[in-house]
Amino acid sequence: MASFFGRFTSHSSSSSNSKPHAPSAPYAPSAPEVHGHEHSHGTASPYFSEHHPPQPYGSNYGAVSSYGSYGFPPGTPPEVIRSFQMVDRDGSGFIDENELQQALSSGYQRFSLRTVRLLIFLFRNPVDSSRMGPNEFTALWNCLGQWRGTFERYDRDRSGKIDALEMRDALYGLGYAVPSSVLELLISLYDDRSGRRVEFNFDSFVECGMIVKGLTEKFKEKDRHYTGSATLTYEDFMSTILPFLVSYS
């Protein structure tokens, strides 16, 4: 089958900002907020990197055309719509986890079901959280395009893998200043205990980054003034964490 991964990559390079280290916006997929504006007020954030102002959500919209059919936002690039239609084989208007996995996987790059489920959760459709509609698919496409660009910038030898230090820099480039203790825990997720150095392919880079993105956004919802601390009830705490386990079931 034709993979949309190649197209997706080419979309990424044509539409994303290609200057070195340009970060994507750390936006909340389910309820988009323009966090770039908050940053531009100069508030010091303890958990977002500050070396580049994040771009506002939706910077890729309106770049190519004015397609508005099939439930896509006006201005969605036609290749996004074509990919959605190719993947949505049953024409339901929604993409389930198997369809998304097929779409993201190709001969050289397979996305795990874990990552796919995490993506569907983080970019979830408010009506049916198990499937993606056109809006969620477009947001995911834009985000992965930017992340692919970031990954490729740090994969300097074009091996398809980055190491732990490059992961740290890549997360920083995406706008996440992860404390080193947290980074160590995160990297240990991918340590197979063989003694080999931990490396990340694009799949595990996306999974790792999405865990950071998702959890950071959840924290930020409780720390609106960027103090670095948040107060949560027991119910908040449990409800915040459990969905990140859901994606692994």
Place this chain on the structure above:
Amino acid sequence: MASFFGRFTSHSSSSSNSKPHAPSAPYAPSAPEVHGHEHSHGTASPYFSEHHPPQPYGSNYGAVSSYGSYGFPPGTPPEVIRSFQMVDRDGSGFIDENELQQALSSGYQRFSLRTVRLLIFLFRNPVDSSRMGPNEFTALWNCLGQWRGTFERYDRDRSGKIDALEMRDALYGLGYAVPSSVLELLISLYDDRSGRRVEFNFDSFVECGMIVKGLTEKFKEKDRHYTGSATLTYEDFMSTILPFLVSYS
């Protein structure tokens, strides 16, 4: 191979408190604290059930014998020591995840590697977090014995499974009063989206319960006065959650 699961079950019924709904202590495995004492002071807790006073940690110790060899705490029942020695095939004094999985699994009851890793993480050895020593094994044995008793009390038709409502009651019986919104999220972890009613075998009951136990204890470390709210830094928040993802890698 002989499974220790049968022995473990019989140990459970002989040494755990067998009156209905007797809860195990909600203790922290890595740094045991006698939370039962806190409860007996009458503090109202928003996240522990109050209908039975939790027992202090280690109530099973000293029940049978005075073995102290092989690094076990004095008073460890001999069957625990025998089981450890049977499972520790290489005589290293430690049990790794594969050895523990073999020990916990039998023909009729297989423990998933997910659950096994979660158990090793929650009952972790401070020196080598990837393996269990005699102390951790004994604590796990005692805990699972109590949990087996709880599970069997709610599995009234002896089908080897309990349903979602019984899971709620069983968690309550173990000392965890989980808000219904949290319970729904937890149960959705095990929903295969086939439309079938979610049921829990002992493996998934233990996994589910250990997630609740582990996260609740982490929260409680930040809410020492049982106010129901806790303030966490971003680093705390991330570091608390990530190990629960580690066990799924």
